[in-house]
Each structure stands twice: as structure tokens, then as C-alpha cells.
Amino acid sequence: MKYVYGPVSSKRLGQSLGVDLLPSKSCTWNCIYCQLGRTKSYVTRREEFFPKEEIFREIQEAVASRSPIDWITFVGSGETTLYKGLGWLVHETKALTTIPVAVITNGSLLSDPDVRKELLEADAVLPSFNAGSSELFERIDRPAPGFTYERHLGGLKAFRQEYTGQLWVEVMLISGLNDSPEALQDIARALREVAPDTIHLVLPTRPSTESDVHLPVDEAVSRARFILSGVATVIHPEKGAMSLRDAADIADTIASITARHPLQERELRHALDELIPDEPEEVERMVQRLLGSGRFKTLLLQDGEVYWVPSSDTRS
Known part of the structure; x- marks a missing residue:
């Protein structure tokens, strides 16, 4: 499938x-922690980048053939709400199935009344809020010109006033940036308004292209x-457990996941162990075959974790 992947x-x-x-x-921000790498050129205009009918057909097929599915999650290789047919897709998906629908977004377009309206039918909306000040917002999220901290916070507050579903705000905690008592108090103060x-x-x-992004201490x-x-x-x-039980083609499934975010090798091996229980040698052979296909390469992080990414990924 071109647009739908998982469940993961x-x-x-x-x-x-x-x-x-x-x-x-395609994104309005250039976050320092982004698993997709740097935003080479900001996208700020909403478009129907792909035909919404084709996307919905894939959703229908996946719902009919794949299980278990706990949520149907609209995401994007960038900022989800840039997709202009999002409201239509949420509405049609809600009419199709009782599986709850979530939208993951950085929240940068919630200042737009049309965007807010399109999200109202979603069961959960998960926007980002990583800074409680304009200075830190610019350092962490690095928005396109015009996407100010005040606009971001104002959009979240306006959406909360209209939205009756679950608003789950995501805070990315980064060592040395927003994990100090002062920075956290600023975030808390702003989120009380939301x-x-x-x-x-x-x-x-997950791996970032920025060398100064580090995990916070306990x-x-x-x-x-x-x-x-x-x-x-x-x-x-x-983190939940990845499953490959319903994968029609394991290599294609892994390629679909790594195209959107790096895949932890430990998680992949666990899924293969579940698929081929009590056969560690066969699991190892499958890992080597996948790597030998030329479709993937591995990244070793400073903490010793190994991740799989597409072979075309420019990170070293």
C-alpha cells in the first residue's frame, strides 16, 4: 500500500x-529532534497532495483485512494538517468503522478555523508543545517564518474551546533544553491555559540528524x-510490542515502517522471534537476508541502540 501501513x-x-x-x-517546522531529518524547504500551504479517494480505499482494505487495530492514526511525513482533505478522511473513516481515529500534529495550523473544524470528529488529537517561551520554541521547533510561539499557543487554546474529544498534548523532553525546572514551569504555565x-x-x-539532541537523565x-x-x-x-504476524511481505512491511521512522533493531528481532519462536538461527538468517537485500542499513547510536533505516537515508 502507498499511504497506509501497519498496524505498528x-x-x-x-x-x-x-x-x-x-x-x-512537508512541514511547517524544522524540529531539532525530528526522526525524518531536516526540513529542506518549509511547506506552509495546505494542499490535497494525493487523491483522498485513493487514501480512503486503502483504509477500507486495511480495516477489512488486518487485525488487531486499536487506532487508525492520521500522520504525515511532516505536518499532518497540511493535507487539505483531512476532514473528509476523518469523517469517512468514522462512518466506516468503530475503531477510534487519532490525528498526530505539531499543532502549528490550529490557528486556522478550517483546520480546527476538520479535526472535531477525531476521537483524539495529539499536538506538540515543547516550549513555554518564544526563545525556546525557536530553538527546538524552528518554525517557518510567521509561525510564532504566540500563534501556536493561541491555536491550541482556540481548539480546546471547540473540541470535545481527547486532547493529548505531547511534550518532547530534550536534555539541556527544556528539562530544567524553569523551562518545565514555563511549559506548565502555558498548558494550564490550554x-x-x-x-x-x-x-x-529515535535517531536525529542533530548532534546535540540527547536523552534527559532519569x-x-x-x-x-x-x-x-x-x-x-x-x-x-x-513502547508496545511490534507484530509482523499479519504482514503479507515482511520486507515490504519493514520498508513501509522505516520510510516513516527509524526502526529499533531490538524491536524488529522481538517481532521475528514471535513469528518464528524457538528458532534463533532462522531469525538471524532472516535478519541477514533483509540487510543483504540492499533495502536497509543500520545506524548505531551513542547509547548502543541499533536502528534500521532505508538504504537511501543520508544519516551516518
Whole structure:
């Protein structure tokens, strides 16, 4: 499939069927932690990048043939709400199935009334909020010109006033940037104005192109949970288990996932162990065959974790 992939394990949404609406990388921001790499050219105008009817046909096929699916999640190789047919897709998907629908977004376009209206039928919307000041917002999210901190916060507040579903704000915690007591208090102060249902605390565990993006220490994570819990319930979910049981073609499934984000080798091996239990040698042969296909390469992070990315990925 061209637009739909998974279901894959999600830290927030269990077995999530992903729907990718954008050409890579189409974004209003150039976040330092982005797993897709740098934004070479900002995209700020909404378009129907691909025919919405083709995307919906793939959703129909996946819902009919794949299980289990806990959520249908609209995402993008960039900023999801740039897709102009998003509201139509959310509406049609809700009419198709009782599986809940989520939209993952950086929230940069929530200042647009049309965007807010298109998201109202979603069961959950997950916008980003990584900084409680204009200075830190510019350092972490690096937005396109005109996408100011005030516009971002104002859009979140306006959406909260209109939206009755679950608003789950995601805070990416980065060592030395937004994990200090002062930075966290600023975030908490701003989010009190938004009143999210929950705050999802996430860490930059996937490879970034920026050398100064590091995981916060445990003390900083605990501090963030304590300070932000004064605003809403803070969730720092464990990663779910990836499954390849329903994969028609394992290599194609892995290629579809790595095209959207790096895949932890430990997670991949666990899924292969589940698929071929008690046969470690066969699992190793399959890993080597996949790597030998020329479609993938590995990245070794400083913490010793190995990730798979497409062979065309420019990160070293």
C-alpha cells in the first residue's frame, strides 16, 4: 500500500494503523529532534497532495483485512494538517468503522478555523508543545517564518474551546533544553491555559540528524512528571510490542515502517522471534537476508541502540 501501513506498535495508541498523507518531508517546522531529518524547504500551504479517494480505499482494505487495530492514526511525513482533505478522511473513516481515529500534529495550523473544524470528529488529537517561551520554541521547533510561539499557543487554546474529544498534548523532553525546572514551569504555565486531557511525555529515542539532541537523565524525567502533573495527568507510556504476524511481505512491511521512522533493531528481532519462536538461527538468517537485500542499513547510536533505516537515508 502507498499511504497506509501497519498496524505498528505505538507508545500512545497500541496497535496503530498509520495513514501517511504527505510527501516527505512537508512541514511547517524544522524540529531539532525530528526522526525524518531536516526540513529542506518549509511547506506552509495546505494542499490535497494525493487523491483522498485513493487514501480512503486503502483504509477500507486495511480495516477489512488486518487485525488487531486499536487506532487508525492520521500522520504525515511532516505536518499532518497540511493535507487539505483531512476532514473528509476523518469523517469517512468514522462512518466506516468503530475503531477510534487519532490525528498526530505539531499543532502549528490550529490557528486556522478550517483546520480546527476538520479535526472535531477525531476521537483524539495529539499536538506538540515543547516550549513555554518564544526563545525556546525557536530553538527546538524552528518554525517557518510567521509561525510564532504566540500563534501556536493561541491555536491550541482556540481548539480546546471547540473540541470535545481527547486532547493529548505531547511534550518532547530534550536534555539541556527544556528539562530544567524553569523551562518545565514555563511549559506548565502555558498548558494550564490550554487544559489538555493528558500530557504525553516523550523522549528523543529515535535517531536525529542533530548532534546535540540527547536523552534527559532519569532525574529530569521525574522532575517533568512532577511539575506537569500539576496541569493534567502525565503519561510516559512504555513502547508496545511490534507484530509482523499479519504482514503479507515482511520486507515490504519493514520498508513501509522505516520510510516513516527509524526502526529499533531490538524491536524488529522481538517481532521475528514471535513469528518464528524457538528458532534463533532462522531469525538471524532472516535478519541477514533483509540487510543483504540492499533495502536497509543500520545506524548505531551513542547509547548502543541499533536502528534500521532505508538504504537511501543520508544519516551516518
